[in-house]
Amino acid sequence: MGCLLTRPRYPNEMLAQMDSLGVGSLSIVILTGMFTGMVLALQSAASLDVFGARPYVGRLVCVSMVRELGPVLTALMVTGRVGSGMAAELGSMVVTQQIDALRVLGTDPMRKLVAPRIVAGVIMVPVLTVLSDMLGIFGAGLISIFNLKLSWEYYWRSVGNALGVNDVVMGLVKPVAFGFILATVGCYMGLATKGGTQGVGVSTTRSVVVASVLILASDFFMTKILLIVFPVV
């Protein structure tokens, strides 16, 4: 926190990280969100048909995407792509003594390397999540219309009726925490690298595993708390 409030700050480094984490992850987030929404529509329609409730597909997909699947899947995909990259990059800098060189040249690696990555994670993961949610709902809409034979208007009306303030809050609070977790774990594992190039591989793998488990575990606890604060009516 002190790194963000006191000088020197590295705004260019922050922008570069936001570009790498946000713009660089667009393609995988678009594909993941879209296909998740489409699969969710197919699966939920199969289950809802048993009760003759196919028209509720939009409502079900929308709530599932915004509350859970959008934030969690986006965070896991970004962890795989960017969190591992952070650990590998910082780990390589450790084993080639570049981190020591930074310190010797008067630069605090926490300010120069860690703080911009955490800021990028906290800002860009929510943005990517919103995009993933939108594309998931859109993908499910395509399946509902062309495969499940629901009307376009009816689908979007059920989506609109399903979304409440508590869904939006839950869908936006979680990715902020997930962004913080994946960036912090990636940086920590990278900077804690020991044992040469083999150690870089170990740190990279460990960062993905630890961040993924922490994201899923924190999702449970955040859901529990948010359901108490914002109960489903």
Next chain:
Amino acid sequence: MSEIFRKIEEATRDATERVTGSVAELLGVPPQPEAPTPERALDAPVVSFRDVHLSFDRPILRGVSFDLYPGATKVVLGGSGSGKTTILRLILGLLQPDAGSIRVDGVEIERMAEEELRHVRLKIGMVFQEGALFDSLSVADNVGYRLLEDGEPDATIEQRVGEMLGFVGLGQHAGKSPSELSGGQRRRVAVARALAARPEIMLYDEPTTGLDPITATTITDLIVKVRDLDGVTSILVTHQLRDAFNVARTFVRRDGDDFGFERIEDLKILAGTEFLMLREGRVCFEGTPHELLSSSDVYIREFLS
């Protein structure tokens, strides 16, 4: 109109500083420390170790003591794992000793916080074993890194980078990436980067390891140039005896704008370079090159053979 813009800019900067300062105060962020004031007399040691101990899973240094005086060069010799590089890391504050005292430019550094150490490190230039150049930056940006961090104007940085790359003979490689350079060129860029901010002390960590003898000589010549032309105090860590003696025997004499290398074969008359040998974390020899060659110690004889 420009005066108005200048005043607006100043007012915005002051307000930002005040707000950031207040928030930092509220959150308990410690204020930036002042630079420690040196207490060193002019003829006192620039670097001083007193009974320094350090252990990890095994003892690394066991009671190491030595002094490095202004303008002198200390060559630290020893086998692998004898604690040579650890000495440099301790001087830079990258490691903290378990016991003992380390003074750099008259200031005790062994219990200093990271922010305070920054002021000490600004006086030191370090050349890492493999160069440790930043892969993401060009050669010129690597050399000018510290000046850029210090907020120097672009024109000053460009001029100094040009001077330094010229000094190490790599002026034509400024725009290249470090990965495009050979091992020897990377070390020379590392020397240029360390020298760019005009350090008072230079530390070299095995700068010739893995280089062929001719390239190694270009590096040792560079070390000699830094010592004799700029008068920089230095510590050279190496296990290459040939390079250690090269540094001790070679001198640079300035002749107007030119300079020339001079090699002295008679070790007895050499001055300015002192050898220190480590064995299993202890100082087993400290003296002149001639005294090292005359030593009857079994380990030293074996090391020299």
